[in-house]
Amino acid sequence: MERSGSVNADPGPPSDTNGRFTQWRNWAGFWFLGLCNNFAYVVMLSAAHDILVKQESRNTTASNFETLGLQVGNGSNSSRYDCNPVSTAAVLLADILPTLVLKLFAPFVIHKMPYGVRVLLCIVMASSSFLLVSFSSSVLMSIIGVIFASFSSGLGELSFLSLSVFFTRDVLEGWGSGTGGAGVSGALLYSGLTQAGLSARVTLLIMLVVPFFMFISYFFLLVPPSLLPQWRSRETEYAVVGSEDRRQLMDESEEEEEQERSTIERTTGPLTITEKLHVIKGLLRFILPLGLVYLAEYFINQGLMELLYFPNFSLSHAEQYRWYQTLYQLGVLLSRSSLCCLKIRKIWVLSLLQVLNAVILFVAVLYQFLPSAWLVFVIVLYEGLLGGAAYVNTFYFISKEIKDRHREFAMAASSVGDSLGIALAGAFSFPVHRYFCDL
Numbered sequence: 001m002e003r004s005g006s007v008n009a010d011p012g013p014p015s016d017t018n019g020r021f022t023q024w025r026n027w028a029g030f031w032f033l034g035l036c037n038n039f040a041y042v043v044m045l046s047a048a049h050d051i052l053v054k055q056e057s058r059n060t061t062a063s064n065f066e067t068l069g070l071q072v073g074n075g076s077n078s079s080r081y082d083c084n085p086v087s088t089a090a091v092l093l094a095d096i097l098p099t100l101v102l103k104l105f106a107p108f109v110i111h112k113m114p115y116g117v118r119v120l121l122c123i124v125m126a127s128s129s130f131l132l133v134s135f136s137s138s139v140l141m142s143i144i145g146v147i148f149a150s151f152s153s154g155l156g157e158l159s160f161l162s163l164s165v166f167f168t169r170d171v172l173e174g175w176g177s178g179t180g181g182a183g184v185s186g187a188l189l190y191s192g193l194t195q196a197g198l199s200a201r202v203t204l205l206i207m208l209v210v211p212f213f214m215f216i217s218y219f220f221l222l223v224p225p226s227l228l229p230q231w232r233s234r235e236t237e238y239a240v241v242g243s244e245d246r247r248q249l250m251d252e253s254e255e256e257e258e259q260e261r262s263t264i265e266r267t268t269g270p271l272t273i274t275e276k277l278h279v280i281k282g283l284l285r286f287i288l289p290l291g292l293v294y295l296a297e298y299f300i301n302q303g304l305m306e307l308l309y310f311p312n313f314s315l316s317h318a319e320q321y322r323w324y325q326t327l328y329q330l331g332v333l334l335s336r337s338s339l340c341c342l343k344i345r346k347i348w349v350l351s352l353l354q355v356l357n358a359v360i361l362f363v364a365v366l367y368q369f370l371p372s373a374w375l376v377f378v379i380v381l382y383e384g385l386l387g388g389a390a391y392v393n394t395f396y397f398i399s400k401e402i403k404d405r406h407r408e409f410a411m412a413a414s415s416v417g418d419s420l421g422i423a424l425a426g427a428f429s430f431p432v433h434r435y436f437c438d439l
Contacts, residue, residue, distance in 0.1 A: 029223075033175065094143045103419050107276070130208050131145075164399065166228045280413055283414050288417070298425035336392045345393070
């Protein structure tokens with residue numbers, strides 16, 4: 001009498017028009033949730049160069065930073081790489097460390113928080129992040145805003161991946177495509193609006209519409225199944241299911257009732273710590289390759305991209321950095337939207353290719369042999385294709401290969417893979433930045 005609460009499966013042909021419409025609404029709902037959830041995170045990384053640019057001011061000392069200045073280059077730096085005083089990896093770490101901590105521990109306790117409450121919390125924190133950064137008067141205040149965006153994105157990712165097990169498996173295609181869409185739209189909008197003349201502050205305030213769309217997508221676009229614990233915790237859900245099943249056993253003998261009760265608790269009750277640790281051990285074959293992809297990927301993005309500066313190119317240093325980020329995110333969008341056409345089980349191949357990318361660009365920064373930013377544009381687009389493919393295929397095969405009872409926890413726990421790789425990339429980027437900027 002197993003009731004895992006999971007209906008995750010490959011979608012069959014809908015039985016009627018209403019079924020097709022519901023399936024479409026759920027796919028679209030997860031697309032918009034992926035878009036809105038990752039939007040603030042992407043915008044903060046796209047704004048990293050601007051957040052850290054040093055500005056001269058008559059009312060401040062030379063050590064103060066204007067939060068979102070759009071000054072071209074850094075006139076006080078004599079390095080051939082036109083370095084910021086602080087690496088953009090500082091913003092990366094502020095953007096990922098809260099997410100990493102959350103993903104390490106939350107899967108063990110998050111079932112106590114209903115899904116509806118989690119989504120509302122994500123919306124509040126994403127809105128707060130835009131407001132804090134846009135009205136910030138110091139780098140510290142900006143970093144606090146970035147941390148809010150990180151918590152919102154991390155909580156949203158592990159919650160929505162877990163939520164997907166209550167729907168047919170095609171919603172993962174929508175989620176993957178939406179998160180890729182967040183990358184390209186966030187980076188493109190920030191780059192386009194600031195380059196068109198809007199201040200970074202106004203640009204970030206305009207983006208407050210994104211948390212509102214998350215609210216609409218979750219509470220009005222999705223068609224939740226009856227099993228979804230919207231406003232009650234999973235423990236309450238298990239208790240209700242268990243009590244219903246036990247009432248059905250009252251007319252049976254006491255011995256049979258005890259045996260059936262034990263079976264119910266094993267198949268519908270919350271996972272024990274031992275079970276969760278066992279599941280995590282089995283997930284390492286997914287988590288480690290995904291983490292390696294993102295380690296190489298974000299070492300490029302936040303450790304090397306800022307140093308790939310071409311002074312004789314038509315774009316300024318800040319503009320080159322923004323378009324690197326935008327093209328990378330375009331590659332992510334294309335590959336995360338490809339699940340319906342191409343599925344890649346061997347994630348480790350993508351890991352090796354991404355590491356090779358990182359090595360090539362590191363050598364390029366060291367010896368400056370690349371002739372133009374146009375070649376870098378092509379490389380970072382390819383980098384995004386690899387990273388997006390690794391992400392969406394990892395979670396697709398987890399949803400396909402993990403048992404129903406473990407799937408909700410597994411989807412949340414596996415989300416730590418990319419965050420762990422990104423955090424390590426941020427840590428590695430600091431000494432690299434210092435080394436090159438001292439040349």
